[in-house]
Amino acid sequence: MSENDAKARPSPDLQAALAAFREAVGEAHVNVDPDALEAAQTATFATTQRVPAIVRPADTAQVQACLRIAAAHRVPVYPVSAGRNWGYGSRVPPGDGSVLLDLGRMNRILAHDEQLAYLTVEPGVTFRQAHAWLRERGSTTFITTIGGSPDASMVGNALERGDGRGPHADIFQHVCALEAVLPTGERVETGHARFPESRAAPVFRWGLGPVLDGLFSQSSLGVVTRMTFWLSRKQPWLREFFCAVNDDAQLWDMVDRLQALALDGTLRGSFFFWNDIKAFSVTQQFPYASVGRTPLPDWARDKFREGFGRWAISGALSAPDAEMGALLEKRLARAVEGAFRPLSFGPVAPDGESPFQGVPTEANLAMTYWRKRTPRPEDPDPDRDRCGFIWCSVAVPFTGQEAKRAVEIADRVPRLFGFEPNLALLAHSPRCLYLVAALAYDRDARGEDARAQACYRALSRELADAGYHLTRAGLQAQEAAPPVRDDSPEVGRRLKAALDPEGILAPGRSEP
Ligand SMILES: Cc1cc2nc3c(=O)[nH]c(=O)nc-3n(C[C@H](O)[C@H](O)[C@H](O)COP(=O)(O)OP(=O)(O)OC[C@H]3O[C@@H](n4cnc5c(N)ncnc54)[C@H](O)[C@@H]3O)c2cc1C
CATH class of the missing domain: 3.40.462.10 (FAD-linked oxidases, C-terminal domain)
Known part of the structure; x- marks a missing residue:
């Protein structure tokens, strides 16, 4: 987006967006309580960004509605799954004035296969929840955990390419079949998940054609609403x-x-x-x-x-x-x-x-x-x-x-x-x-x-x-990006402009 484009745009209309968010997710799930906002603006180091509201969608359709509203009213949003990003900024958005899109209500475990050892979850599912769920069912499989909070999100962690304690140390290496909502409200699924009735979607990472999964990790190009994690077999x-x-x-x-x-x-x-x-x-x-x-x-x-x-x-x-x-x-x-x-x-x-x-x-x-x-x-x-x-x-x-x-x-x-x-x-x-x-x-x-x-x-x-x-x-790290020796910043800007034309998703987060 050029400076002229930015100037020509009308300014964000937060009040209109809040009214539309209430309509989309229900009054009870749009929080503007000052104490809650203060907590959302607090990290484990100094930050200055203000959060005007917290919106909590219940499903993918509501996430799509929220992103369309944000784009229509040019109100920036920042997604968090559990918000335990301690040591990296917690829940605080990179840009000032971003509405927090808190995905904690989307906490369903959608699929599990004991033999093929996978678990498909929504973004609000935590490590603690997944562990308890598998244990209750007497599963012989387990999910690699982290040294951080048990109440952190599996999806939030994987998207940050977190490091695990166990056989799958490189967590993002062991996920597939993402569902993501683009800032335009469009929905994409990765790998074979995009084909109707695909049998291998949860077990085959690459699918056909370019691999899109990486676009959504450490990025501001989409909100991930579903992910499949590969599990490991417990060793006796x-x-x-x-x-x-x-x-x-x-x-x-x-x-x-x-x-x-x-x-x-x-x-x-x-x-x-x-x-x-x-x-x-x-x-x-x-x-x-x-x-x-x-x-x-x-x-x-x-x-x-x-x-x-x-x-x-x-x-x-x-x-x-x-x-x-x-x-x-x-x-x-x-x-x-x-x-x-x-x-x-x-x-x-x-x-x-x-x-x-x-x-x-x-x-x-x-x-x-x-x-x-x-x-x-x-x-x-x-x-x-x-x-x-x-x-x-x-x-x-x-x-x-x-x-x-x-x-x-x-x-x-x-x-x-x-x-x-x-x-x-x-x-x-x-x-x-x-x-x-x-x-x-x-x-x-x-x-x-x-x-x-x-x-x-x-x-x-x-x-x-x-x-x-x-x-x-x-x-x-916002102000400490090291120089690069290729054209990636310009390519990143073009990608961002193509997928997020209104620049509403996590502005301030660097690409690529
Ligand atoms: C003592 C200590 C130990 C730690 N040990 C580890 C460790 O062993 N391994 C490790 O990896 N981390 C560790 N951490 C760091 C951190 O706590 C974890 O990485 C944690 O998983 C991040 O929080 P979260 O999962 O709740 O993600 P969130 O806070 O929800 O999100 C993290 C980031 O991902 C983005 N994001 C979240 N959800 C989505 C979504 N659905 N779509 C698009 N973007 C999204 C957010 O915008 C945010 O930038 C540790 C922290 C502490 C304080």
């Missing part, structure tokens, strides 16, 4: 493992050794290398009583390391039976020989119940309260409790050498800004690691919101300069 033998190293040189060596085990299939799915600060912040809050002020002094970090080590390595081995499991144990034990904390295994999980086999847990959310002076609550909600929390996640080739280069930056930059380097390397595939850095702070501490943003910008820039680019860009 599953043991979580843990060991730790105490010096960085040993870590790089372990990265290479475990990459080899990932490539040969001994380690299937995700496993993690996580540093002492991450461990500290999951198990306890900042020790103000003994340390006084932030940031954590080296002596306190060293003390924690004495018992824990510098980097932990954890994951799970799984097998169809104990005999094969014992072989895997042996291979892993050989690879991590000489670790500072020797390899240990948890008990064989009864019924295979483990976060690595679909059981969602809130344990990791404790991290967001690291620097709070108030105790962690029973029901964590980092937006509500003014926890400062920003993720910076970049892709790194899975070698010790590359991990060393990237970690050197991510360990150094946060400290320059007075934050502890909270780091993890996640095995995303046998070829790629995600280096995930968390900036955890207290939004009630003066100046920390601004300092954390500055730190994020410096960190993401330095990582990009070294060749390590973001896997996922939240609101915090």
Whole structure:
């Protein structure tokens, strides 16, 4: 859209749009309560965007109606499925004045096949809900979960190309048959789902012709109203493992050794290398009583390391039976020989119940309260409790050498800004690691919101300069896009103009 086009357009008519939304979804599902709007405008870092209303459609037809209304009245809308995008902007839209299109009412599980191991869901279905649903039915399958909130949306997470804990670490790699509503109100289905009576739609990703699925992930080109997830079969033998190293040189060596085990299939799915600060912040809050002020002094970090080590390595081995499991144990034990904390295994999980086999847990959310002076609550909600929390996640080739280069930056930059380097390397595939850095702070501490943003910008820039680019860009990344060397920005603008001629869907979110 050119500047002239924008000027020639009439301005948005919010009141007319609200009246039409009420007509489309019912009075009770258009919320303009100031407290609700205030909550929707709050993230785990500073934001300025205002949300004038929250609209909650019940089905695809209502989503189509809402987008047609938004286009007719030129009112921007921003879709969220569960809105737990903590560390990336929560529910806050990228553009000011966007109506929140909250898809939480669309929470039906539409199809399940035990033999072919898939589950088709609407966007409001959460990890907790899917897990309970499968368990109630005595299913032998499970959905890969995340380290974030159990109440996050499976669809919202997959669209962000989230990282899972379990065999399908790359979640978007294991979905198909999307239904999406374009900003014009048109409806498209991907793969074979668009053919009437297609038998293979939920089991065949590609379909015929160009693959459209990717258009709707990390994008502002459509609202996804249905998605099929591939499930995994529970393995009867599953043991979580843990060991730790105490010096960085040993870590790089372990990265290479475990990459080899990932490539040969001994380690299937995700496993993690996580540093002492991450461990500290999951198990306890900042020790103000003994340390006084932030940031954590080296002596306190060293003390924690004495018992824990510098980097932990954890994951799970799984097998169809104990005999094969014992072989895997042996291979892993050989690879991590000489670790500072020797390899240990948890008990064989009864019924295979483990976060690595679909059981969602809130344990990791404790991290967001690291620097709070108030105790962690029973029901964590980092937006509500003014926890400062920003993720910076970049892709790194899975070698010790590359991990060393990237970690050197991510360990150094946060400290320059007075934050502890909270780091993890996640095995995303046998070829790629995600280096995930968390900036955890207290939004009630003066100046920390601004300092954390500055730190994020410096960190993401330095990582990009070294060749390590973001896997996922939240609101915090809006002003920090690195330069590109091709024509993708212009192509992205043309795509956006073609699919969203009124520019009403998530304006401000970058394409591609
Ligand atoms: C301590 C902690 C640990 C975490 N661990 C993980 C982890 O292990 N893995 C991980 O991936 N994330 C993790 N997260 C980040 C985040 O919480 C999750 O990614 C979460 O799944 C995102 O929230 P949601 O699923 O509710 O999606 P939403 O907030 O609903 O949406 C996320 C984004 O997708 C877009 N979107 C949502 N629904 C639609 C739709 N139907 N159509 C079009 N666009 C849509 C939204 O506009 C938004 O930009 C963690 C966060 C914290 C604080």
